[in-house]
Amino acid sequence: MILAKVKLIGFRNFKNATIRFNEKSLIIGSNDVGKTNLIWAIRLLLDRSLTDFDIEPQDSDFYAFEETNNFKITLYFADVIEDCVVSKLKGKISDKDELILRYEGYRDPKTKAKSYKLFAGSAIGKLEEIDDRYYRKVLNLKYIGSRRDLTRYISKEKNYLFQAAKENRTAEESEFDDKLYAEVQGNLKSIDESIPKLHFVKNATTTINDELAKLSSHHSQQQIVFDSATSNLDSFINSVSISAKSEEQSVLIGGDGRLNQIYLALWTSRNQLREENLNEVTIFCIEEPEAHLHPHQQRKLAEYLNSELYGQVLITTHSPQIASEFSPNSIIRIYNKDYESKAASDGCSEIIDEAFQDFGYRMSIIPAEAFFANAVFLVEGPSEEIFYKTLAKQLGIDLDRLNISILMVDGISFKIYVRILQALNIDWVLRTDNDIFKVPKKDEYRFAGIHRCISIYKDIFKKNDETETIIKEHYVNTIWDSEPTPKQKNIDSALIFIEDLEDYNMFLSKKDLENDLVNSPILKDLQTFFDEDDKEIIVSSMQKNKATFMYKFLRENKDCLKKLKNDDIAIPLISCVNLIS
Numbered sequence: 001m002i003l004a005k006v007k008l009i010g011f012r013n014f015k016n017a018t019i020r021f022n023e024k025s026l027i028i029g030s031n032d033v034g035k036t037n038l039i040w041a042i043r044l045l046l047d048r049s050l051t052d053f054d055i056e057p058q059d060s061d062f063y064a065f066e067e068t069n070n071f072k073i074t075l076y077f078a079d080v081i082e083d084c085v086v087s088k089l090k091g092k093i094s095d096k097d098e099l100i101l102r103y104e105g106y107r108d109p110k111t112k113a114k115s116y117k118l119f120a121g122s123a124i125g126k127l128e129e130i131d132d133r134y135y136r137k138v139l140n141l142k143y144i145g146s147r148r149d150l151t152r153y154i155s156k157e158k159n160y161l162f163q164a165a166k167e168n169r170t171a172e173e174s175e176f177d178d179k180l181y182a183e184v185q186g187n188l189k190s191i192d193e194s195i196p197k198l199h200f201v202k203n204a205t206t207t208i209n210d211e212l213a214k215l216s217s218h219h220s221q222q223q224i225v226f227d228s229a230t231s232n233l234d235s236f237i238n239s240v241s242i243s244a245k246s247e248e249q250s251v252l253i254g255g256d257g258r259l260n261q262i263y264l265a266l267w268t269s270r271n272q273l274r275e276e277n278l279n280e281v282t283i284f285c286i287e288e289p290e291a292h293l294h295p296h297q298q299r300k301l302a303e304y305l306n307s308e309l310y311g312q313v314l315i316t317t318h319s320p321q322i323a324s325e326f327s328p329n330s331i332i333r334i335y336n337k338d339y340e341s342k343a344a345s346d347g348c349s350e351i352i353d354e355a356f357q358d359f360g361y362r363m364s365i366i367p368a369e370a371f372f373a374n375a376v377f378l379v380e381g382p383s384e385e386i387f388y389k390t391l392a393k394q395l396g397i398d399l400d401r402l403n404i405s406i407l408m409v410d411g412i413s414f415k416i417y418v419r420i421l422q423a424l425n426i427d428w429v430l431r432t433d434n435d436i437f438k439v440p441k442k443d444e445y446r447f448a449g450i451h452r453c454i455s456i457y458k459d460i461f462k463k464n465d466e467t468e469t470i471i472k473e474h475y476v477n478t479i480w481d482s483e484p485t486p487k488q489k490n491i492d493s494a495l496i497f498i499e500d501l502e503d504y505n506m507f508l509s510k511k512d513l514e515n516d517l518v519n520s521p522i523l524k525d526l527q528t529f530f531d532e533d534d535k536e537i538i539v540s541s542m543q544k545n546k547a548t549f550m551y552k553f554l555r556e557n558k559d560c561l562k563k564l565k566n567d568d569i570a571i572p573l574i575s576c577v578n579l580i581s
Contacts, residue, residue: 001080002021010062011073012037012060019347022329022330025331027334030403042075044073045075048136062105069106073104093122102120142285283312288318289317290317374426374579374580376404378417379406379431388572397574412448414452418459419459427580431507432506450501453508475493478493514539514543522561
């Protein structure tokens with residue numbers, strides 16, 4: 001069985017949201033958008049560690065941005081065929097193997113007294129109130145929070161690991177251990193008897209007993225001794241600590257990253273469910289497993305948790321490294337808009353998977369980082385990326401604070417990136433060259449940049465009457481015969497398209513970045529840098545090695561970009577800021 005979806009109405013920052021899940025689901029999003037609130041909603045119904053007192057509704061559980069005194073958390077389960085669950089929830093499961101659990105919270109508008117009810121049933125119209133969460137013995141959630149006491153947990157869980165390993169021994173292994181156990185027990189008893197004979201131990205024992213005799217005669221028949229207590233072998237084994245060995249030498253495990261790995265390995269080994277275990281169905285939830293780990297280990301951890309935990313796994317993360325290891329249709333992006341949190345594409349979705357199908361080799365840590373952005377500025381190549389990141393700093397735009405990513409698309413494949421951002425409900429802006437290309441196998445030329453943006457409009461946006469009229473009347477003029485240079489009617493139509501496309505956050509250069517710069521307020525700075533007055537020569541020099549030029553020029557002249565504050569070249573960047581605002 002699987003938790004297929006969750007519906008939240010009036011709960012915390014979720015006004016009305018549906019979130020779908022897969023067997024392995026990765027929940028991402030900015031800080032304070034509701035990832036932990038989503039997990040808490042599921043825990044209220046499934047977490048065995050929460051008491052009846054813990055699940056009492058609080059004022060903070062009710063949607064804050066409108067007056068509401070009721071909230072609903074509804075869990076939808078599919079493929080409910082496990083005997084342990086079917087027998088426990090008899091009559092609550094549909095013929096299609098579906099189960100619904102609901103938590104409903106109430107607040108009296110006058111007294112503000114709070115209460116809740118629990119429901120279970122085979123369909124929304126067949127929900128029946130239940131007294132408690134009796135089903136948690138067979139259907140539950142095991143949770144690791146982001147705030148983990150690594151050392152304490154490791155110390156406690158190692159003893160469980162020992163016990164589990166004992167129970168899984170073969171007969172031969174048990175016989176061998178019993179003989180060795182008796183031998184070690186004898187050796188420890190000998191140690192206990194020998195330690196008090198050490199002169200410094202014996203002298204210290206005498207000293208403390210002499211001092212105690214001065215204080216009281218009540219216990220004169222008792223002698224205080226320093227007891228190593230090693231002869232109790234079970235206690236001795238349980239008190240051993242976890243350490244590391246390198247070339248037979250013990251070394252201290254001091255790093256939180258390594259402790260976090262040990263923590264998760266112990267937790268996973270204890271909570272692994274095998275197919276033959278039919279006693280319960282457990283959903284595993286881990287918040288921010290990447291804590292203290294460097295990027296390579298974060299990716300390896302994602303692979304480990306996916307492969308080693310049998311059953312459904314929910315993970316929240318801020319790690320692009322972990323995000324890049326997950327199947328696209330298993331990514332749930334939580335975002336907040338107009339004071340309301342939702343899941344992009346309603347959670348795990350084939351829409352997201354389809355958006356990634358053409359992504360191919362481009363899937364990497366860089367676009368994965370963009371998944372966590374509130375807005376993404378798409379540019380063609382590295383020179384544009386360098387330029388706009390530097391321009392942002394010079395204009396006082398803090399990209400990290402605003403959670404804006406600037407992402408190059410390695411050419412002109414904007415549509416692939418836009419599809420993904422749309423599927424994840426991430427706002428975007430793009431800037432592309434207004435380049436002129438020859439039409440293949442024809443003696444014709446076209447405004448390739450305009451065609452690029454029109455294609456995105458048709459693929460992504462709903463039809464707009466004004467834009468459709470412009471396409472009908474002017475598209476024909478974006479293609480012309482014989483020579484690369486457009487006629488005035490072609491230019492006029494192009495300008496109409498350029499102005500209209502800006503309403504969709506698609507911006508075109510007048511020609512390209514280099515030509516735009518030589519026709520901007522920083523012309524004199526470029527002329528000084530190249531020791532050249534001719535614009536065409538400067539543009540040619542800039543285009544020979546775009547990224548190298550941009551790096552060298554900005555390293556020495558970045559302050560001059562302040563002059564571009566009111567220039568058209570800065571408008572796409574400012575549009576990103578406006579989207580966030």
